[in-house]
Amino acid sequence: MDSNVDPEYKMIPNIVVQNITLDGVLNNSYIQMFGKRTVAYLYALLELQNRRGYAYFSINMILWLLKIKNSPSHERKYFRDFLIALKDNSLIEFCGEIDIESLNADDFVSARLDIYERNGNGNVQRYFGLLDSEFNTIINTDHGKLDKYNLLNLFCNIKSRIKRNANDISPAERKPEVAYPSYETIGEDIFIQSQATLKQYINRLVELDLIRYMCAGDMIFKLDGQQPIRRKANFTYTLFRDGWEAELDNSITAFKSQKRKAGWSFTSKVNEVTxxxxxxxxxxxxxxxxxxxxxxxxxxxxxxxxxxxxxxxxxxxxxxVNVRKLEEERLKRENPGKSLSQIYVDMSYEAKADRACEEEDNDDQMPFHVLSG
Incomplete structure (x- = not known):
């Protein structure tokens, strides 16, 4: 789907669907904290917000918006628990004193969400736009044995990781709009632990024409006198829209080029072992x-x-095996007399150069240990 076709969307903070580390502290995703219905509940509340940011709703109204008809008593409890958790974490503010536990399902309340992180200018940051068309495609379609909330969470997790180019960026500076989280990362974020199950959800998103994905293949790293190391590259994902093939092709081409510089080679066959x-x-x-x-x-x-x-x-x-260590040892052998940080600078790997420089500084500051006889 393309935002140029359907401009109606809700701003969802990335932390809703991702575990995020800020200032060295791991912050669990809201899905982990509040349950798998979190994205759907927030979407419904945001749908009801007025221009001042207040939502006027009842519990039954939220269930009606989400077309929830089965087990209504259980679903009401889930939403009550969600509201209590939001309130306990200062993510929602009700107008007046509200006892959520005893709130009647048809009673209307007014509340304001406080879920966004803002910069110095008051603009929302670290969020993605969930299109109404994307939400409706997932929530209002039958997916057989697959859970629609898990499917929504997976799509949002992938979309939240795709960094969009600015509208005014020149073609020469444009980068592929893709994401490549590992199965493990996605599973930890949204609670789909089985790789086989996760693959079913991914393929369902493809069937719905929401995403496309490709894989660079198996990577092999060889060092003299040691066993070859084989790694499977993560899948690369992009949104389904005009030009998705170029997005994936350009991203995988750049990825392979970077890895080959680091000593990896590729095979076309992808051996995926679950x-x-x-x-x-x-x-x-x-x-x-x-x-x-x-x-x-x-x-x-x-x-x-x-x-x-x-x-x-x-x-x-x-x-x-510590692949990073093996890569660094190879680079040092091939570039005698140079520090690892300088090698990375020469290769234009700024992030790796900064990391290596910091580690080299720490090594220089290590105290001497006096051995007693």
Whole structure:
């Protein structure tokens, strides 16, 4: 969807759908704090706001807006608990004294949300625009066994991570409008822990023509005398609209170029191994090892066991190895006499150069330890 076609949207703070670290402190997403219905509830309250920022609503009105018909008593409790949590966290201010616990479902109240972070000029920052068309597509469509709130949260998590270009930016300065969070990051933000389940939700968003995604493939890092390290690149996501193919192609091309400079190579085949598949392998290894202990294992099963053990060892190696350290060691060998920070400056990696410079300064300030005999 394109905001030029449908300008109606609600401003949703990024922290609603992302765990965000500010000043070294991890702030949990509102979804983690207040539940999976958080985005839908906030959308409904924002829909009812007047120009002064006040919303006039009842509990049943919110359920009606969200077309919630099943288990109304449970749904009323969920929304009451949500309002209580907002109030306890100073994210909503009611007009007058309101006892939310005893509030009748048809009683109307007036309240003002205080969920935005603003800069010195009073402008809202760190937010994304959730289009009414996007919200309605997800909430008002049947998704089979998939939960519509989880689907909404996933879409918002991806969209909140896509950095938009300014409207007046020149074509030469324009950057691909994409995001590439890992499965683990998304799962921690919005509580979809199973990778297989998460993949189903992602594919559903594609079916709804809300997003598109691609993957750069498997990455391989080789050092003399050490096992090759294999990593699967994160999926790269963009919104579905005119030109989405170029967004993904340009982003992946730039990503591959950057990684190749750091010593990685790519294969076209994408080997995606889920946590469920790893558990299945571990279970199969246990069964075969038990048969081996009982002298009941066949020659074919012995070969299978050896193959599975090698695969598990490779996974463990890939998980344990410090890729960053290996990359830095390679760069130092290839650039003798230069500090790591200077190497990164020469490569135009400003963020890595700053990090390396800070670590080098810390190393210089390390106190000497006197060893007693």
């Amino acid at each position: 946590a469920n598949e790893k558990r299945s392998v571990s279970l199969r290894i246990y069964i075969l090892q038990k048969k081996k202990e009982d002298s009941k294992i066949t020659q074919t099963e012995k070969k299978e066991l050896s193959k599975l053990l090698r695969q598990k060892q490779k996974w463990q190696y890939d998980n344990d």
